[in-house]
Amino acid sequence: MGRSTIERWLAAASIYKDRRILAIALMGFSSGLPLALVGATLGVWLAEAHVSLTNIGFFALTGIAYNVKFLWSPVMDRAPLPWLTRRFGRRRGWALATQAALIVAILFLGNSDPGSAPGLTAVFAVLVAFMSASQDIVIDALRVDLLAEHEQGAGAAATQFGWRVGALVSGAGALYAASFGGWGFAYGLMAAFVLVGAAAVFLVNEPRDGAAALKPQASFGEWLEHAVIDPFADFMTRHTWAVILLFVVLYKFGDALAGVMSSPFYIAMGFTKIEIANISKIFGTSATILGVFLGGVVVYRWGAFKALLVCGVLQMLSNLMFAAQAVAGHDPALLIFTIGIENASGGMGSAAFVAYLSALCNAEFTATQYALLSSLAAVPRTFLASGGGWLAQHLGWVDFFLVSTAAALPGLLLLLWLMRRAAAVARGAVRG
Numbered sequence: 483m484g485r486s487t488i489e490r491w492l493a494a495a496s497i498y499k500d501r502r503i504l505a506i507a508l509m510g511f512s513s514g515l516p517l518a519l520v521g522a523t524l525g526v527w528l529a530e531a532h533v534s535l536t537n538i539g540f541f542a543l544t545g546i547a548y549n550v551k552f553l554w555s556p557v558m559d560r561a562p563l564p565w566l567t568r569r570f571g572r573r574r575g576w577a578l579a580t581q582a583a584l585i586v587a588i589l590f591l592g593n594s595d596p597g598s599a600p601g602l603t604a605v606f607a608v609l610v611a612f613m614s615a616s617q618d619i620v621i622d623a624l625r626v627d628l629l630a631e632h633e634q635g636a637g638a639a640a641t642q643f644g645w646r647v648g649a650l651v652s653g654a655g656a657l658y659a660a661s662f663g664g665w666g667f668a669y670g671l672m673a674a675f676v677l678v679g680a681a682a683v684f685l686v687n688e689p690r691d692g693a694a695a696l697k698p699q700a701s702f703g704e705w706l707e708h709a710v711i712d713p714f715a716d717f718m719t720r721h722t723w724a725v726i727l728l729f730v731v732l733y734k735f736g737d738a739l740a741g742v743m744s745s746p747f748y749i750a751m752g753f754t755k756i757e758i759a760n761i762s763k764i765f766g767t768s769a770t771i772l773g774v775f776l777g778g779v780v781v782y783r784w785g786a787f788k789a790l791l792v793c794g795v796l797q798m799l800s801n802l803m804f805a806a807q808a809v810a811g812h813d814p815a816l817l818i819f820t821i822g823i824e825n826a827s828g829g830m831g832s833a834a835f836v837a838y839l840s841a842l843c844n845a846e847f848t849a850t851q852y853a854l855l856s857s858l859a860a861v862p863r864t865f866l867a868s869g870g871g872w873l874a875q876h877l878g879w880v881d882f883f884l885v886s887t888a889a890a891l892p893g894l895l896l897l898l899w900l901m902r903r904a905a906a907v908a909r910g911a912v913r914g
C-alpha cells in the first residue's frame with residue numbers, strides 16, 4: 483500500500499474528529515441505554531423477585547414499541563412542540579422532550595415492585611420502551627439531517643459505537659449497581675446517564691434542512707396528507723422502492739439467524755457463564771466497536787454500495803466460523819477468534835447498513851422514513867430468525883450455521899441488482 487493510499491485512508495478517518503460525530507456518539511449512548519432496562523437487565527430483576535417464567539416471557543412484549551415506532555414518527559417529524567421548538571428547533575426540541583420523559587419513565591420503573599405488582603412494572607416498562615423508541619426516532623432523524631451523504635458512514639459508526647457502550651452500561655453496569663445499591667439505585671443511575679444524550683443535543687445546531695413544521699391551524703386532512711401520506715408516497719417514487727424494502731429486510735438475515743441462537747450454542751459447547759461473559763460480551767463488544775469504526779471509514783472512502791457489498795460478504799463468511807467452532811467444541815482460544823471475526827464483520831456491516839438507510843431518506847421526511855426503514859430492518863431479528871431454534875434442533879449445529887451462511891445470499895444478490903441498476907441509471911444520466 484503506497485504512501486498516498488495510506489494518507490487517503492487517514493484523511494477519511496479524520497472525520498471522527500468532527501464535533502458533530504462526537505455528539506452523535508453521545509446520543510447513540512443515550513439510545514442504547516434503555517433497551518436492556520426493559521430486556522435482559524429487567525429479566526434478572528424479575529427472576530430475583532420470583533416472577534414466574536411464563537410472566538417473564540410475556541414481559542418481552544413490552545418492547546414492541548421498537549417494532550412499530552413508524553406509526554407515530556410522522557407526528558415527531560412534522561409537529562412543533564410548544565416553546566421547545568421555538569427555543570431549540572424542532573429536532574432538538576423533540577430530542578430534549580423525549581429524553582426528559584424517558585428519565586421520568588426509568589425512575590418510575592426503578593421504583594416499582596415486580597414481586598408484589600408485576601402488572602404495574604409492566605406498564606412502566608412499556609412506557610420506558612415507548613419513550614426510548616421515540617427518542618430513537620428523533621435522534622436518527624437528527625443524525626441524518628446533520629451530515630452530508632458522504633459523512634453518513636462515520637455517523638452510523640459513531641451512533642453504533644455509542645449504542646454499544648450504552649447497552650453495556652445498562653447491562654453489566656446496571657447489574658453491578660444493583661448488587662451494590664439495589665434495583666432502585668441502579669435504575670436511578672441509568673436515568674441519570676440519559677443526561678449524556680441530552681448534553682449532546684447542545685453540542686450541535688438545529689439542522690437547517692429538514693421537514694417544515696405544520697402550521698397549528700392546519701386541518702386534520704392537511705396533517706394526514708403532509709405528515710403521513712407524503713413521506714411514504716415520496717419513498718414510492720423511487721423506481722426500485724419495492725426491491726429496496728426487500729433488501730432492507732434481508733441484508734442482515736443471515737447474521738440475525740446465527741445471532742439469535744448464539745447463547746444456546748455457547749452453552750451446548752460447554753462454555754461457562756464466565757467464559758461467555760468475558761469472550762462474547764466484553765471482548766465481543768470491543769470487536770464490534772472496532773468493526774463499526776472500520777465500517778464508517780470504508781463507507782467514507784468507497785461509498786455505501788461498495789461498503790455494503792464488502793462488509794456483507796465478510797458478515798456472511800463469519801458465520802462459517804461458528805460451524806468450525808461447532809466441530810471443535812469447547813475451545814476458548816477458537817471462540818475468541820470466532821467472536822472477534824463475527825463481531826468485527828457484523829459491526830462493519832451495521833455501519834454500512836445504517837449509512838445506506840440514512841442516505842435513502844428525504845430530508846423533508848427524515849424521521850418518518852428512517853423509522854419505517856429501521857423497523858423493517860428489525861424484522862429478521864424479531865420474526866424471520868424466530869425459527870432458528872427449530873432449525874438448530876433438527877439440523878444440528880454445523881448444518882445450522884451453514885444454512886445461516888446461505889441465508890445471507892438473497893440480500894447480497896439483491897444488493898448486486900441494486901448496484902447494477904444504480905450504475906445503469908448513472909450512465910443514462912451522463913449520456914443525457
